[in-house]
Amino acid sequence: LAISPQHLLDQATKLTEAEAHTGRPRGADLRRAISAAYYAVFHAIACAAADSVVATNKRASEEYARVYRSIDHRALRKLCERVRGKNLDFGNDIREFAAALADLHEKRHSADYDPLFKAIRSDTILTIQAARSAISKFEDTAERAHFLSLLLFPPRRAE
Amino acid sequence: MLKKSDIDRIAQAVARATLDSSAGVESTSTIDSQGDPALKITIVLTPGSTESIQGKDVLKTLDQVQQRLQEEGEERFPIIEFETKGEAPVGD
Numbered sequence: 001l002a003i004s005p006q007h008l009l010d011q012a013t014k015l016t017e018a019e020a021h022t023g024r025p026r027g028a029d030l031r032r033a034i035s036a037a038y039y040a041v042f043h044a045i046a047c048a049a050a051d052s053v054v055a056t057n058k059r060a061s062e063e064y065a066r067v068y069r070s071i072d073h074r075a076l077r078k079l080c081e082r083v084r085g086k087n088l089d090f091g092n093d094i095r096e097f098a099a100a101l102a103d104l105h106e107k108r109h110s111a112d113y114d115p116l117f118k119a120i121r122s123d124t125i126l127t128i129q130a131a132r133s134a135i136s137k138f139e140d141t142a143e144r145a146h147f148l149s150l151l152l153f154p155p156r157r158a159e
Numbered sequence: 160m161l162k163k164s165d166i167d168r169i170a171q172a173v174a175r176a177t178l179d180s181s182a183g184v185e186s187t188s189t190i191d192s193q194g195d196p197a198l199k200i201t202i203v204l205t206p207g208s209t210e211s212i213q214g215k216d217v218l219k220t221l222d223q224v225q226q227r228l229q230e231e232g233e234e235r236f237p238i239i240e241f242e243t244k245g246e247a248p249v250g251d
Contacts, residue, residue, distance in 0.1 A: 106238045119249050129212065
């Protein structure tokens with residue numbers, strides 16, 4: 001796996017550690033930690049999506065990369081909103097995963113772009129914890145294939 | 160659209176049930192990454208509790224706050240943040 005979710009989570013955790021000379025982390029590090037936590041989940045999904053279409057022994061191929069890169073942040077967020085709504089029948093694991101992904105998506109956007117973002121260490125630590133648990137939920141649920149099929153092949157709208 | 164007092168009450172009830180260490184809740188209106196109206200809900204934790212909260216409990220908190228607000232007719236997405244009581248943001 002080229003982009004390891006576990007390594008991104010490890011990186012995020014390191015970024016929450018206090019600097020020796022100030023006794024606390026930098027705001028810029030907490031921003032990057034939030035972003036890395038979101039991307040850990042994103043890459044876990046992108047990898048699972050590509051693995052579901054292209055054989056895992058072809059991970060170095062262009063077709064694998066094409067499926068991997070087809071995962072769109074906004075489409076993923078929208079699917080999570082649909083999972084949270086009443087029209088899709090998913091169990092608690094995917095619903096909790098979707099709740100976390102939507103929250104992480106907003107936090108990542110704020111951490112990356114918002115000059116008014118408040119860098120809080122407690123929030124960053126718990127955001128990383130949430131990302132870690134979200135990946136576990138996603139990897140363990142039997143409904144993963146259903147979720148990925150909706151992400152990769154959205155149902156046609158009536159014309 | 161729920162009143163702030165109702166939003167705070169719902170979030171506080173969820174936080175008390177899912178986290179052992181919730182000291183309070185504060186909510187404000189905001190705009191999400193899509194430009195839509197949203198909520199920012201800050202769950203204030205008791206000092207020293209952050210390290211003991213597990214990821215599954217955070218997930219349950221996010222899930223339940225979103226669900227309860229939705230059930231009460233709130234359409235704005237709640238962005239949930241945590242802070243320890245008395246904790247100040249750190250600068251860049």
